[in-house]
Amino acid sequence: MKNYQDQYAKAQKLDNNQLRKLIRSEKFKGQTSGLSKNFLQTNLIILDKNYALDFMIFCQRNPKSCPLVGVTNVGDPFFRTLGKNIDVRSDVPSYNIYKNGELFKLTNNISDLWSEKLIAFAIGCSFTFEHSLIQNGFKIDHIESNKIVPMYKSNIKNKVSGPFKNTMVVSMRIFKKSQVNEVINICQSFHWAHGKPVHVGDPSKIGINEINNPDWGDKPRLLLEDEVNVFWACGVTPQNAILNSDIPFCISHTPGHMLITDIKEDAETPILQ
Amino acid sequence: MKNYQDQYAKAQKLDNNQLRKLIRSEKFKGQTSGLSKNFLQTNLIILDKNYALDFMIFCQRNPKSCPLVGVTNVGDPFFRTLGKNIDVRSDVPSYNIYKNGELFKLTNNISDLWSEKLIAFAIGCSFTFEHSLIQNGFKIDHIESNKIVPMYKSNIKNKVSGPFKNTMVVSMRIFKKSQVNEVINICQSFHWAHGKPVHVGDPSKIGINEINNPDWGDKPRLLLEDEVNVFWACGVTPQNAILNSDIPFCISHTPGHMLITDIKEDAETPILQ
Numbered sequence: 093m094k095n096y097q098d099q100y101a102k103a104q105k106l107d108n109n110q111l112r113k114l115i116r117s118e119k120f121k122g123q124t125s126g127l128s129k130n131f132l133q134t135n136l137i138i139l140d141k142n143y144a145l146d147f148m149i150f151c152q153r154n155p156k157s158c159p160l161v162g163v164t165n166v167g168d169p170f171f172r173t174l175g176k177n178i179d180v181r182s183d184v185p186s187y188n189i190y191k192n193g194e195l196f197k198l199t200n201n202i203s204d205l206w207s208e209k210l211i212a213f214a215i216g217c218s219f220t221f222e223h224s225l226i227q228n229g230f231k232i233d234h235i236e237s238n239k240i241v242p243m244y245k246s247n248i249k250n251k252v253s254g255p256f257k258n259t260m261v262v263s264m265r266i267f268k269k270s271q272v273n274e275v276i277n278i279c280q281s282f283h284w285a286h287g288k289p290v291h292v293g294d295p296s297k298i299g300i301n302e303i304n305n306p307d308w309g310d311k312p313r314l315l316l317e318d319e320v321n322v323f324w325a326c327g328v329t330p331q332n333a334i335l336n337s338d339i340p341f342c343i344s345h346t347p348g349h350m351l352i353t354d355i356k357e358d359a360e361t362p363i364l365q
Numbered sequence: 366m367k368n369y370q371d372q373y374a375k376a377q378k379l380d381n382n383q384l385r386k387l388i389r390s391e392k393f394k395g396q397t398s399g400l401s402k403n404f405l406q407t408n409l410i411i412l413d414k415n416y417a418l419d420f421m422i423f424c425q426r427n428p429k430s431c432p433l434v435g436v437t438n439v440g441d442p443f444f445r446t447l448g449k450n451i452d453v454r455s456d457v458p459s460y461n462i463y464k465n466g467e468l469f470k471l472t473n474n475i476s477d478l479w480s481e482k483l484i485a486f487a488i489g490c491s492f493t494f495e496h497s498l499i500q501n502g503f504k505i506d507h508i509e510s511n512k513i514v515p516m517y518k519s520n521i522k523n524k525v526s527g528p529f530k531n532t533m534v535v536s537m538r539i540f541k542k543s544q545v546n547e548v549i550n551i552c553q554s555f556h557w558a559h560g561k562p563v564h565v566g567d568p569s570k571i572g573i574n575e576i577n578n579p580d581w582g583d584k585p586r587l588l589l590e591d592e593v594n595v596f597w598a599c600g601v602t603p604q605n606a607i608l609n610s611d612i613p614f615c616i617s618h619t620p621g622h623m624l625i626t627d628i629k630e631d632a633e634t635p636i637l638q
């Protein structure tokens with residue numbers, strides 16, 4: 093753990109290009125929250141081209157959880173509109189490999205799995221609005237404690253496209269009740285990054301019965317009396333759509349371990365000019 | 366012309382559902398600028414499913430001109446996420462039919478051309494920010510004179526996806542130089558509707574040499590000394606990408622004659638809940 097903290101402290105000093113090189117060399121395999129500030133980080137989904145159209149339509153119909161910010165050409169492992177030399181085979185610290193709708197294994201490089209039939213999708217990420225919240229003076233628990241945000245399967249149904257259905261995954265952060273309106277105002281302009289929260293308050297209202305037992309990420313701390321749970325649509329939603337589906341093969345990032353791009357967080361579009 | 370003005374005056378009094386019914390019955394075939402205020406209007410592209418993935422990637426890579434707000438399922442002529450009972454075969458006042466990369470003919474109903482192989486895409490439209498500009502006290506020439514906004518082929522290159530390339534189509538509106546900053550501020554939040562202008566000033570800087578000779582829409586009035594040409598990315602860009610391409614068949618709206626949805630202009634996402 094000491095070794096990881098040292099790695100994270102070193103990674104915090106790097107710019108987006110340096111950090112991506114470190115990840116590519118497998119010298120940094122950790123979560124990327126709080127790193128490469130000012131640059132867009134993304135969720136990743138890699139699929140066989142036969143599922144690509146259904147998946148793009150799924151993203152279009154579920155824009156709160158799946159704001160699509162980049163797509164490779166079929167067979168091309170580079171996100172050419174998101175930066176220079178962004179290689180999806182090596183530039184994410186940790187990948188989840190799904191087979192037949194189940195999580196099969198984790199790995200740090202997928203070069204041996206890449207093929208001419210695959211296509212990669214980058215989806216906006218909560219780190220963007222978190223960074224803005226921090227700049228506006230808010231403290232965010234999981235960043236303060238260097239943990240991964242808690243994520244839950246909600247009962248909010250996704251709009252269906254082909255084999256992609258299931259429910260929305262949400263991430264949760266704790267704020268003072270008195271600050272929720274300000275939090276909403278700050279987040280609503282980040283339409284590539286989940287925008288406004290989807291729910292504030294009682295977790296059971298969106299089907300979450302065990303707030304201390306997240307489906308992904310780390311357990312949250314206890315809520316104080318003047319505080320409230322605030323839930324955002326989460327880019328892990330496509331992974332939930334793939335779980336228990338009949339999709340034979342899919343690669344994603346491991347939740348919390350994101351792709352770092354060359355796109356500024358305040359750019360008008362997520363397209364490299 | 367008198368008859369058309371009467372029709373337009375009548376259409377102005379209708380809500381979005383009533384207006385769509387009137388269009389479906391072919392009793393209104395005109396341009397839709399200034400109609401069904403408060404509801405999102407869209408550009409339309411209908412393609413063979415074999416081009417659908419390349420086209421969706423084209424839209425993702427060119428978000429200023431092609432903000433995708435709706436996609437049908439393959440073979441399904443209804444935009445189910447944009448409203449109740451929106452039939453792409455009949456609910457647009459005028460359609461352009463393209464064959465082999467050239468404009469073949471105009472029609473008011475495409476039921477005889479629809480097939481199980483087709484898929485329809487709805488793309489955000491400038492009427493959304495125009496409506497906001499009007500609400501903020503601005504006058505827009507082509508609306509005042511009941512004409513169609515002038516549109517031009519620029520020299521701004523599109524990001525390529527498959528057969529879709531060519532250059533951005535831009536629409537032009539005239540504003541006082543002193544008001545341009547306010548115009549930009551109003552428009553920038555409409556990310557489904559082309560957002561901020563792409564160019565202000567000298568048309569030749571973006572490859573437009575004859576401002577009085579637009580490629581689509583009506584000729585603009587002369588510029589006064591304290592005024593300036595302001596250019597926005599335009600949803601006719603995919604039609605320009607299809608012109609001179611090798612795409613054998615495509616249907617679009619006729620520029621200015623848009624699809625009217627049930628989505629409020631100020632909705633957070635263009636998805637019917």
